[in-house]
Structure formats: structure tokens, C-alpha cells
Amino acid sequence: MTNVYLHTSGCAHNFADSEQMAGLLKQAGFDLVNTLEDAFVVIFNTCTVKGPSETTFFRRLESVKQKYPHKIVVVAGCIAQCDPNKVNRYPLVGTNQIHKIVEVVEEALHDNQIHLLDSDEMPPLNLPRVRRTPYISIIPISSGCLGACSFCKTKIARGNLVSYPLGNIRKEAEQAIKEGVKEIWLTSQDTGCYGFDIDTNLARLLKELVSLIGNFKIRVGMMNPNHVLMFKKELFEVYKNPKIYQFMHIPVQSGSDDILRKMGRNYTARDFRSLVEEIKLYFPSMTLATDVIVGFPGETEEQYRDTQSLIRAVMPDIINISRFWPRPKTPAAKLKPVLGETIKHRSRILTDIYHNIARMCNERWLGWEGEVLINEKGKEANQWIGRNDSYKPVVVEGNLKLSQIIRVKINRVTSFDLRGTVA
């Protein structure tokens, strides 16, 4: 049968899409291979969030064309959806058409290039899957969002919010638990607005999922502060359940209200700060992750310092720092950019501040003893990475295996993880 190689870049939602495309192809009798060289059909599931990820994709595409002109290349994901003209010489699968991947590949094998980019329908949730990690199930709970952030190209790819019915997500999770899954990752562009279009919300979904029988943990994906504020009491209530990792990823993007307004983010720095203060009051061991964009057009030194002060005040465990990158077709791309050197300088300083804060956050765990779920192989031989209830990465050595639950004692930390020994 035909060998297919699937290359995925981008967010958890894209990886969930690839797992489902792989499941459908396998079910249709295709052989999935792990290298591009061994494949006759190469599928790129692409990401458009930042310039560099797009540049890398086009470089890779060019090299495949040069080296292997006989191979069939299919382009899926956000670049196919946003910029079909840039890749229209290839068969295309849009972000909401992943359930038709077999049709696209079979047509391509008969030399017929089809473009399926309709975004009105949603792919069904219960598609067959080939999981990247056998015991982690990535479940997209909705597609699109309610935002209109001026810097964001994902909006063009994923569109407006469409939530999957709560029952469908419950069924998908139940099936995954039956198949031995230990971690369920709920993902979308903004899990915070899940269900707003179908008269429900994330807290009610979580309540449904924690009632499922089984030994598993739920990791909740990124949620925007303005939506969390709308149902925070309900959310805090269900977050007390031990099946939910004490982990929240709430992007702030800037500490300056002027910049937040220009970004089209519907909250203030004060809103974000008081939300985080409340979270830390209710959940002292919550791991908080956030995102910051440095060098948004027009960002003054003072506004940049507002971001620094907010970060110092809220002390997040994880900060995904991005340098502003003008994305074509977005309003922010038309604005006068900040000098590249200034952006680089600001991002370097903020990164140093982040590393110090992250280390201080991790030092709170020195001497902690408790259980972790081994969910990753470490870099060194005999080294493993587990996650504790706060989704903190714990590096430990031993004769261990994936999805094992072990007891550890923390005796060292870095800015990025905890280091422990088997207790």
C-alpha cells in the first residue's frame, strides 16, 4: 500500500488534527511512515501564527520539490486555509476539512489536485486516531474564537467560534479513557469561550469530564482573561477537582492598556492582575503560564516597562515571549513597526526577568515529595520527565516507563523544571 508521512507544526489543535488524519489514512489502508524519505505521499499540516514558522515551511516545501519531484505533497492546516494562493499547485485540506484527507490523497494519487477549504462545516469529533503519545488524548473542544486581535492570523484560518456539543466531547473522552489514556488535553484557540455559542461553558464541560470513571488527568488549554472573568466562580469550583491539573494558561500579551486596546484585547492589565491574584488565593500551587508580545507597533519604552512591572507583580511560572511579527492580512501589519533592534533588546531583557522569576517559582517546590505521572522520555539515558498535580515538569532518573506513576522527592530546580529522586 502507499506510504504516507505526516509532518505537523504549530499548536495542540494542529496535532489533534494530524492524529485524526493519520487515523483515517491508516483505516483506509495507507502505511504511515516516520520519515519523509520513506514516503510517497507527504502531508504538511501547517501553522501560520508567526513569520518564521511559515518561512520554515516554504523552505521545506522547496527542498522536497527539488530533491523528490516525484513525491506527492499535500498541504493542510492554517497556511492552506489562509493563503491558498501561495500553495494552489498542491492538493489542499483546510482546517475544517481534515475528515476528507483520504479523498484528497486518493484523488492526488490519480493525478487530480483538489482543494477542500470549506470552513462552514466542522469535522466530526469521533474520528479514528493515531495518537502521537499513546496515553495522551488531545481533544479539540471548539474551533475558532470570539476575538478579533489585530495581530492574529489564526483568526483568518480558524474563524469564529464553533463549539462541539458537550456530549460529543464526553463520548470522545470516555472512549480515550477506555483505550488507556492517562492525560486528556482540552484544546482550541480559546478554551475560555468554549460553549458560549451553545449556551454552556468550560466549567460545565469540566464538571462533566471529571465525573468520568478512571485514573486520568485533564490539562486545560489556553483561555483568554476576558472570558474567564465571565464565569470564574464556576471555573474555580470545578478546578478543585484532583482530576484537573492545577495549570492555567492565560495569555496577557501586554501590561499596557493602550497597547491592549490597539491589540483588540478586551481586558485591562488591572483585570488580568486581579484575576491572577484571585487564582493564587484559591490555588496557591497553581502553575500559571502566560504569553507576551514584545515590540507591538507603537510600543513606547514606558509601555514596555508596564509589561515588565505586570510580569514582576504576577510572577508567572511560564512566559511564552514572542517578538512582534507583522502577519499579512492583519490590521497590525499596517502599523508603523518598532525598530527590530529595539524589539530584540526588549525581548532579551524580558527573557532574563522571566528566567529569574521562573526559578523563584520553582524554588517553592524544593523538598516537596509526592506523585508524578511519567509522560516523557528525558534527553539523557535513563532520564524521564513526569508531571505533578501542578503540571510541573519533574526530571528523574531510573528504570521507569511512560505513563507510570511514581513518588519523587525534589532536591534541585532550574528555571524550567524540578529535579528529583525516586522516593
Ligand code: SF4
Ligand atoms: S483570541 Fe485573538 S489571538 Fe486568539 S485566536 Fe482569536 S483572534 Fe487570535
